[in-house]
Amino acid sequence: MDKIKIEELEVFAKHGVFPEENVLGQKFLVSAVLYTDTRKAGQTDDLTASIHYGEISQFIDRFMKEHTFCLLERAAERLAEELLLHTPLLKRIELEIKKPWAPVGLPLKTVSVEIDRSWHAAYIALGSNIGEKKRYLDKAVEALNETRGCRVERISSYIETPPYGVIDQDMFLNACLKLSTLLSPRELLARLHEIEKEAGRERKIHWGPRTLDLDIIFYDDLVCQEEDLCIPHVEMHKRTFVLKPLHEIAPYKRHPVYGQTVREMLETLEIKR
CATH class of the missing domain: 3.30.70.560 (7,8-Dihydro-6-hydroxymethylpterin-pyrophosphokinase HPPK)
Structure with missing residues (x-):
């Protein structure tokens, strides 16, 4: 299966266990590997025969901002499900949501949840x-x-x-x-x-x-x-x-x-x- 990749799309949203995270918000980095068949698009140069990564990026940004979840696991699960339901040519998705500013009280680069979902x-x-x-x-x-x-x-x-x-x-x-x-x-x-x-x-x-x-x-x-x-x-x-x-x-x-x-x-x- 062919892949289209979106790496570390930056989104400011309000997800987290602590109330202040749901109010103040913070930065998240979203990466997605979209599994689809790009053969027809490669032969015809027709965008409608493939997945529009610009529209997917806008979808991710909008979804992350319009919803509030306590857990990254929940955010990832819901986002993957919505993308699979509303993207006709998408067969499978690997999705990772990173949280660079996780409030753990220790120095770290990022925490993340990565899932793999498909039809x-x-x-x-x-x-x-x-x-x-x-x-x-x-x-x-x-x-x-x-x-x-x-x-x-x-x-x-x-x-x-x-x-x-x-x-x-x-x-x-x-x-x-x-x-x-x-x-x-x-x-x-x-x-x-x-x-x-x-x-x-x-x-x-x-x-x-x-x-x-x-x-x-x-x-x-x-x-x-x-x-x-x-x-x-x-x-x-x-x-x-x-x-x-x-x-x-x-x-x-x-x-x-x-x-x-x-x-x-x-x-x-x-x-x-």
């Missing part, structure tokens, strides 16, 4: 087999798309499938979607649980009936195996109701553990059946 690609499986199934799926897609730091990029067709595990229940309506998100895996999981709860989901019977079921299938190429969070989804390669709609939107997405594409996993599963 991530997550694939979410959706399912429902109680009540107005399509409405539950539609509302879940809408809720995700309206979540700050989330953009629904693609969604599969809705397919009807037989129940998995506990078979004495109604048919399921299933789908998969691709989500661009600034949320961490745990933040995304928490948001999915909130949306399920809003739909009246009750976790009483494992593999039992549910108004709405939302699962993280992939999150970039992350491999995470924790007690309450497994990515890729541990059962996804065994589930036709996941692989079929996922194949519709991402047939060549490769499983980071097994090395197979979604198409290959689906073909293998269909042969076994």
Whole structure:
């Protein structure tokens, strides 16, 4: 990925733990590495095909002056998020905020906070087999798309499938979607649980009936195996109701553990059946 760099932009703003810092203000130095694709701009000499570092600098200056935060961590987090949300071609940002006049009572050159934030690609499986199934799926897609730091990029067709595990229940309506998100895996999981709860989901019977079921299938190429969070989804390669709609939107997405594409996993599963 190509980079555009802004180094030590000087801003006078009012951030700090002490009340006098919020009133009197002080100098901050902001540096940013903007990750984007500059190929088209390099070929056409067209500024609209790249990121305007002058506009980014003005954005940083305005944001730092219009807000007041106690912590540099908070200032950096919010600024990075706002830049990623409002800069269409920005894929990732490394951001550093330095505080040269930090009131620590000791001689020092500067203190700083440096963070790295980016957009991530997550694939979410959706399912429902109680009540107005399509409405539950539609509302879940809408809720995700309206979540700050989330953009629904693609969604599969809705397919009807037989129940998995506990078979004495109604048919399921299933789908998969691709989500661009600034949320961490745990933040995304928490948001999915909130949306399920809003739909009246009750976790009483494992593999039992549910108004709405939302699962993280992939999150970039992350491999995470924790007690309450497994990515890729541990059962996804065994589930036709996941692989079929996922194949519709991402047939060549490769499983980071097994090395197979979604198409290959689906073909293998269909042969076994």
